[in-house]
Amino acid sequence: MPKPEPHPRSGPYTRCGPHTRLPHTRLGPQARWASAAVATGAFCVQWDSFALSPALPVVRDALHGSATATPWVVSGYLLAAGSLMPVAGRLGDLYGRRRMLILGLSLFGVTSVLCALAPSLPLLVAARVGQGAGGALIMPSGLALLTNTCPPGRARRVTGRALGLAGLATVCGPFLGGVLARSVSWRAVFWLTVPLALAAALCARRAAESRAPDAGPSLDAAGAATATGALACLARWLDDTAAWAWLAGAALLGALFVRAERRSPDPLVDLALFRNRPYVALTVAGAVANSATVALLYVVPLMLQLMLQRDQEWLGSAAGVAFLAPAAALAAGGPTAGRVRPAAAVPVMALCLAAAAAALWACEHATDTSALLLASTGAAAALGVAGGLALTGTQAAVRRERAGEASGVTKAVMTATAGAGLALTGTATTSSGGRPSLALPAAACLATAAALVLVRVRGRHRPGRHG
Secondary structure, three states, rough: OOOOOOOOOHOOOOOOOOOOOOOOHHHHHOHHHHHHHHHHEEEEEHHHHOOHHHHHHHHHHHHHOOOOOOHHHHHHHHHHHHHHHHHHHHHHHHHHHHHHHHHHHHHHHHHHHHHHOOOHHHHHHHHHHHHHHHHHHHHHHHHHHHHHHHHHHHHHHHHHHHHHHHHHHHHHHHHHHHHHHHHHHHHHHHHHHHHHHHHHHHHOOOOOOOOOOOOOOOOOOHHHHHHHHHHHHHHHHHHHOHHHHHHHHHHHHHHHHHHHHHHHHOOOOOOHHHHEEEEEEEHHHHHHHHHHHHHHHHHHHHHHHHHHHOOHHHHHHHHHHHHHHHHHHHHHHOOOOOOOOOOHHHHHHHHHHHHHHHHHHHHHHHHHHHHHHHHHHHHHHHHHHHHHHHHHHHHHHOOOOHHHHHHHHHHHHHOOOHHHHHHHOOOOHHHHHHOOOOOOHHHHHHHHHHHHHHHHHHHHOOOOOOO
């Protein structure tokens, strides 16, 4: 009697087809430890991305900082995290994803202590840059570790649950950070992440190690330098679109990056990755969704404040609903995205962005608090699924041994372009008495949804995956 063919899941880096049905497989202990480490680490990264923003006036007064230097407490963190993620993802593929995750969590914990003890604003900014470097190691290494530690049929769902916890920190961070800063101290925002980072590192130590079997002998230094510089310049330009020199620098360094990768025998990023249509489509759409999420989290609280001043009867209950309802919707987006089959990722992403565009438009034209809360919760739900799909979908679209490289590029693009959301709201108008708007973020979501539909239709007869 002939021996049965091995199941597709038997190979460590085998890619399953888009319609392959895998049996339900229980997670082993090492995969569960990896999941706990990544979920907790992602919460820390997102918490410190958003929780300190409402506390900046308190920080400036406490450390006697200037109005121009204080925003770097947040910008320095995001700049370091976004620009270093491609390098961090490749380091995980080369030297071990678990090792880089533990290194990132340790760096994050140590720099959190330094942030909490910082006696001056320059030292706080320096510690925040170090925190951003730790966050850059945590996210792509953690996502790649889950992709390679969990069975293929479970990796997306486990990753989605981890992203759900990160989404909870994204929405609750500004509210809880402001409460801690006012009632305890702004330093408590950092002390909170110290035990969490330590616990995550201890969990990561119990996970299985994984690395790319065909990784080169060393890191592509030229690619790392040019990629980091290009992303940093792009993020700076999006923060101040009138400073065209940053855009020119991003374009120049980007061209040098492409040249370096074409010449390198072991590139930081295989340029074939950008010929993978599903990967590119989901990454670009994820960046738009992330920018729209930032815009939503900025504009809706301002609109609520204006409405609550008018509708005093809502003042007691709406504050809690305003943060709990969108928080729950955004947090549920990650687990929901994890249940989407790879073949359906692009059309579901298009549907989510179209729904988000409608909800953002409804927020823009809401005339009372109830309508605004309902519309903002719907927008948070759609954008939460879209943001989760950008990470779970792109991991499913590439070979597992390239997971760190792919997640590093995706997270870098999403983080570096997050500031575009604020630019689209017209933040400059707030200083002159105007009101920020969600019309342009809604239009960006709708245009991206339409582009995804066109990509799907044109590529229907060319379903091959690369990278």
